[in-house]
Amino acid sequence: MEKREVPLTALKDGETGIVISVKTGHGRGRGRRRGMWGFEKRLMDMGLTPGTKVTVVKSAPFHGPLEILVRGSRLALGRGMAERIFVEIER
Amino acid sequence: MAKKKLLIALAGNANVGKSVIFNHLTGLHQHIGNWPGKTVEKAEGTLHFKGYTIDIIDLPGIYSLSTYSLEELISRKYIAVEKPDVVINVVDASVLERNLYFTLQLMELETPMVIALNQMDMAKRKGIQIDVEKLEKLLGIPVIPTVAIKGVGIFQLLEKAVEVVEKGQAAKYVSVKYGEEVEERIAKLTKMVEEVQFWYPPRYVAIKLLEGDEEIEREIKKLNPQIVSTAKKLASEIEKLHGHSCSTVITSERYEIAGCIAREAQKLVSPIKPKLGESLHNITTHKIMGYPIMAFVLLLIFYSIFTFGGYLSDLLNNLFYGWEPNFLSLFGTEIVGKLVWSVLEGIIAGVTIALPYIVPFYIILYFLEDSGYLSRIAFLMDNVMHKMGLHGKAFIPLILGYGCNVPACLGCRIMETQRERLLAAFATTLVPCAARTVIILGLVGKYLGIQWALTLYIFDLAVIFILGRLAFKALPGEPTALIMEMSDYRWPHIKTVLKQTWFRLTEFIKIAFPLIIVGSLAIKLAEILGLLEPIAMMLSPITVAWLGLPAITGITLIFGVLRKELTLVMLATLFGTTNFAEILSPIQMVVFTLVAMFYIPCIATIAALTKEFGWKKALYITIFEIIFAIGLGGIAFRILTLLTF
Numbered sequence: 001m002e003k004r005e006v007p008l009t010a011l012k013d014g015e016t017g018i019v020i021s022v023k024t025g026h027g028r029g030r031g032r033r034r035g036m037w038g039f040e041k042r043l044m045d046m047g048l049t050p051g052t053k054v055t056v057v058k059s060a061p062f063h064g065p066l067e068i069l070v071r072g073s074r075l076a077l078g079r080g081m082a083e084r085i086f087v088e089i090e091r
Numbered sequence: 092m093a094k095k096k097l098l099i100a101l102a103g104n105a106n107v108g109k110s111v112i113f114n115h116l117t118g119l120h121q122h123i124g125n126w127p128g129k130t131v132e133k134a135e136g137t138l139h140f141k142g143y144t145i146d147i148i149d150l151p152g153i154y155s156l157s158t159y160s161l162e163e164l165i166s167r168k169y170i171a172v173e174k175p176d177v178v179i180n181v182v183d184a185s186v187l188e189r190n191l192y193f194t195l196q197l198m199e200l201e202t203p204m205v206i207a208l209n210q211m212d213m214a215k216r217k218g219i220q221i222d223v224e225k226l227e228k229l230l231g232i233p234v235i236p237t238v239a240i241k242g243v244g245i246f247q248l249l250e251k252a253v254e255v256v257e258k259g260q261a262a263k264y265v266s267v268k269y270g271e272e273v274e275e276r277i278a279k280l281t282k283m284v285e286e287v288q289f290w291y292p293p294r295y296v297a298i299k300l301l302e303g304d305e306e307i308e309r310e311i312k313k314l315n316p317q318i319v320s321t322a323k324k325l326a327s328e329i330e331k332l333h334g335h336s337c338s339t340v341i342t343s344e345r346y347e348i349a350g351c352i353a354r355e356a357q358k359l360v361s362p363i364k365p366k367l368g369e370s371l372h373n374i375t376t377h378k379i380m381g382y383p384i385m386a387f388v389l390l391l392i393f394y395s396i397f398t399f400g401g402y403l404s405d406l407l408n409n410l411f412y413g414w415e416p417n418f419l420s421l422f423g424t425e426i427v428g429k430l431v432w433s434v435l436e437g438i439i440a441g442v443t444i445a446l447p448y449i450v451p452f453y454i455i456l457y458f459l460e461d462s463g464y465l466s467r468i469a470f471l472m473d474n475v476m477h478k479m480g481l482h483g484k485a486f487i488p489l490i491l492g493y494g495c496n497v498p499a500c501l502g503c504r505i506m507e508t509q510r511e512r513l514l515a516a517f518a519t520t521l522v523p524c525a526a527r528t529v530i531i532l533g534l535v536g537k538y539l540g541i542q543w544a545l546t547l548y549i550f551d552l553a554v555i556f557i558l559g560r561l562a563f564k565a566l567p568g569e570p571t572a573l574i575m576e577m578s579d580y581r582w583p584h585i586k587t588v589l590k591q592t593w594f595r596l597t598e599f600i601k602i603a604f605p606l607i608i609v610g611s612l613a614i615k616l617a618e619i620l621g622l623l624e625p626i627a628m629m630l631s632p633i634t635v636a637w638l639g640l641p642a643i644t645g646i647t648l649i650f651g652v653l654r655k656e657l658t659l660v661m662l663a664t665l666f667g668t669t670n671f672a673e674i675l676s677p678i679q680m681v682v683f684t685l686v687a688m689f690y691i692p693c694i695a696t697i698a699a700l701t702k703e704f705g706w707k708k709a710l711y712i713t714i715f716e717i718i719f720a721i722g723l724g725g726i727a728f729r730i731l732t733l734l735t736f
Binding site for chain 1: 158379477
């Protein structure tokens with residue numbers, strides 16, 4: 001079995017991964033700035049903390065948002081956000 | 092004996108049935124307004140219970156108590172500063188873990204609380220059994236199971252809340268304990284914070300400082316900057332130890348605690364009912380099927396509302412205008428009579444929009460929202476809205492705009508940031524509301540054919556999209572992405588739906604009516620003083636030379652500021668005919684309709700914009716739309732003339 005770290009958007013429908021990290025981009029210094037802090041904090045608050053299991057149910061067509069299952073609830077997650085969440089999948 | 096007063100706050104995630112509980116508790120004694128100076132809703136109500144007069148505040152539905160959104164900031168400040176006697180935390184039993192995450196944060200605010208474990212029926216259906224006593228013990232907080240939609244447990248909840256106030260409870264709390272490395276640093280920081288006076292509890296401040304909370308950092312810096320720098324140092328230590336940012340570490344641990352409690356208190360068995368809601372969810376969010384279903388639902392809504400609304404609107408109009416002769420004979424046809432009548436006309440205008448269009452529209456929308464369908468629409472439309480710098484949720488006020496722009500502007504409150512609210516509101520003012528639909532269908536649709544009317548609608552969508560996109564590029568700031576819970580489908584609580592509609596209606600009346608009436612008066616006065624003709628002449632370089640319209644349309648466009656379909660009504664009055672084909676060429680019809688669609692938000696919408704964003708921004712939007720519409724109309728006139736030459 002091979003472990004890989006990929007963005008959440010790389011998961012196929014029905015696949016499950018474990019959150020490794022959220023990449024806020026722009027390197028350390030800028031990443032801590034307002035918008036990014038909010039972005040990361042928001043994801044964490046919705047339960048996407050490192051170590052959490054996430055299942056991608058499906059994604060809306062034309063690069064639309066993802067429907068994910070996390071901590072027993074169903075979330076709609078914009079693609080831009082999903083691209084920054086890195087997960088580990090077992091295949 | 093003076094009555095004893097109590098203050099109870101309702102807090103919890105979105106879609107957990109908080110407002111249903113609020114309605115059960117307060118009945119008709121409610122007041123919905125805004126938080127002072129904020130575009131966030133504040134619902135208050137009063138009830139009498141066991142000799143107490145109890146004020147109830149329904150705090151916004153949120154997932155956290157950080158500074159991500161205005162709602163979160165307002166809620167936590169309210170709890171800390173106003174210090175309600177007890178907070179009722181409404182928890183969705185079917186999504187226990189996520190809800191407990193919020194509960195833990197309330198506990199950190201050290202407020203007295205009671206938990207309403209709501210939607211027990213849904214949890215049961217999903218195969219989740221919750222041991223209430225165990226949950227109580229794990230949290231150290233009284234837990235009352237409720238099924239708010241059926242009124243189950245509401246009385247017990249209130250009883251328990253009062254009991255908590257009478258006997259006190261906060262001390263019995265099980266306190267939220269993080270991992271050792273974190274706890275150590277929290278303790279160190281708490282000691283420092285204890286020395287300054289602040290409205291949040293010291294331990295809470297310490298935790299939030301470690302999480303990098305901006306509001307608290309700013310405030311504490313004023314009191315003692317050293318605390319903040321120590322917090323930064325401690326936070327980076329934690330970051331080094333764990334390899335994640337300190338705020339992530341703390342949030343993770345908090346979720347871990349919530350998860351542990353949830354797992355201990357609940358037992359998963361196989362679901363009882365066949366999952367009707369599940370299949371409904373799958374089909375309404377389906378990659379292919381989702382869109383036709385959405386289109387069908389929306390078209391059905393529009394069709395039924397416009398058929399029903401148009402009928403009712405005509406009925407009301409005829410009824411009211413039937414009174415005109417009686418009225419004028421009473422007050423005379425002199426200036427006074429005319430002025431009083433114009434006031435009444437303003438009221439009539441408001442009523443014939445509000446009752447037939449806004450009320451049914453709201454009922455249906457709230458029904459769809461409470462059932463959960465609107466969040467599915469937001470999911471489907473996220474992609475498109477992103478092109479305008481907005482996310483899926485913004486589609487909802489846009490739909491509202493087709494009924495009336497006023498509630499649509501107010502509906503932009505569902506967006507998270509002020510920037511997005513403004514962007515969404517700007518877009519909604521371009522949506523052809525019921526009044527504009529009257530013009531489009533009554534002029535272009537009737538005389539040129541429905542295909543031309545449809546073309547105009549599609550053109551309007553394109554305009555909304557393009558201008559929305561430009562505004563998004565022009566306004567500084569980063570777009571936020573969609574992150575939204577799609578809670579399970581359920582049958583809405585009809586009383587709550589009706590009550591929400593009722594409050595929206597009163598809100599509309601409060602905002603729109605005064606201005607419509609004043610506007611009617613002003614125009615009537617201008618008419619009596621014989622100012623309309625000179626104004627039309629003054630406008631003729633624009634109306635005649637640039638737009639190619641008859642000069643008299645200048646007058647009708649002035650009336651249209653009050654209420655857009657008046658442009659058409661006045662056209663008929665001034666020309667003395669309702670056969671517009673006699674007075675306007677096909678090109679003029681198209682140009683006139685185009686201008687009428689965009690030329691200005693009506694006066695009520697301007698009022699709504701002012702209320703939400705201040706008069707400056709309202710003025711900018713208004714001026715922009717005037718210039719835009721005139722420019723567009725003139726260009727359309729020239730292109731159409733060329734094409735048909």
